[in-house]
Amino acid sequence: MIIFYTLLRREIKRFAKVVIQTVVSPIVSSALYLLVFGVSLGGSVQLNNGFAYLTFLIPGLMVMGLTNNAFQNSSSSIVTSKFSGDLEDLRVAPIPHYYIVWAMGLGGVFRGSLVAIITGLVGTAFHYAQLGKLIPIEHPFWMLYFFMIGGLTFAFIGIFVAFLARSFDQLSAFTAFVLLPLTYLGGVFISIQNLAPIWQTLSKFNPLFYLINGFRYSMLGQADVDLMTAVGVSLLAAVITFILANYSLAKGSFSRW
Template identity: 55%
Template sequence: MIAFYTLLRKEVKRFLKVMMQTIVTPFMSSFLYLLVFGVSLGSKVDNLHQVPYLAFLIPGLMMMSLMNNAFQNSSSSIAVSKFSGDLEDLRVAPLTPHHLLLSMGLGAVVRGAVVAIITYIVGIIFYYLQFQEILTVKHPLILIYFILAGGFLFGLLGVCAGFWARSIEHIAAFSNFILLPLLYLGGVFVSIESLPEWAQKFSQLNPVLYLINGLRFGVLSVSDVSLENSLLVSLLGILIMYLLGLLAIKKASFNRW
């Protein structure tokens, strides 16, 4: 338990030491997304699911920044440790693969949750300025669940990418060519109902769609997919990523780059 807590503490302390990069930069990008897409363009877009576009966008951006930051936290932690050589310490110390996965996964949840909450706060400020009312959370427990599940799942994905990567380019490539398309096509900015039918079917294969809509349901009580499916996909995703994480730790290298 002490080993798990120590590694979790280290993961959280690490991103707090570089807050400009881990907190302020995501805050700026959420601020700009909300201002440009939510406020400026949003006023010219019809309501989606009977809610203003700005309200529709806020949970999408929350989940996008949550996933991005959770992934970045664990993958960059491992990548930096591979550079500096201190990843070898984790191999040599009596830490089990479960210690590594749980503490790195939860460290990612903390960073992702902080960024998601900041995005929500910026969002409700913009929403209040535009509509003079506060955007309240409709289902707080569902919101909390999807913050935890989304952060943990993408934290685990970052662990896998970090361990399997043989250079920092591998992580960047994974992030740019796999993660980013999944996020952008996962319903952050638009409802899949606005897509052509073939694209809707394609989107339904994207697991990120279920996570984004799960969190959107928690905030707004609207979703493109059923809550049951969102819960199922999130749990299945965590299970698969956890098993892949165990495999990555067992098979991949702890040696320095």
């Protein structure tokens, strides 16, 4: 337990040491999204579900902050450790692999949740200023569930990719060609109902779509998929990515770049 606690403490201390880069910067970008899309352009966007676009956008941005930062936290922790060489310390110490996976996973949940919560608070301020009311939280339990499961899933993906990556380019390629399209086509900014049928079908294969909509349901009480489907798919994604993360530790390299 001490080993696990140490690993988790290290993860949290690491991102706390570079708070501008890890927390403040994502919040600034979320605030800009809110300002440009939610406030400026939001008035011209019509949704079928009766919500103002800003109300619709805030949960999506929160999940984007959660998943991006969970991924960044675990992947950058591993990549910087590969550069510095201290990943070798984890290999030569008597640490079971699943301790590393869980500690980095929870480190991702902490950072991701922190960014998501602050994004939510900034969003609430915009919401109150624009619409004169606070954004609702209809199902707090499910909100916590999606925080946890979304953060873990993307932190596990970060571990998997960073351990198997042989260069920084490979990691960047994954972010650009996989993570970014999944995020943007997962329903952060738009409802699936606004998409052409082909994109609607494709979105149903995107695990992030279920995560975003599950989270949106927990806040607004409405989403493009029903709650239990979102819960089931996101849980399955977490289990699969956990297995992949453990696999990457067994097969990937702890050696320095």
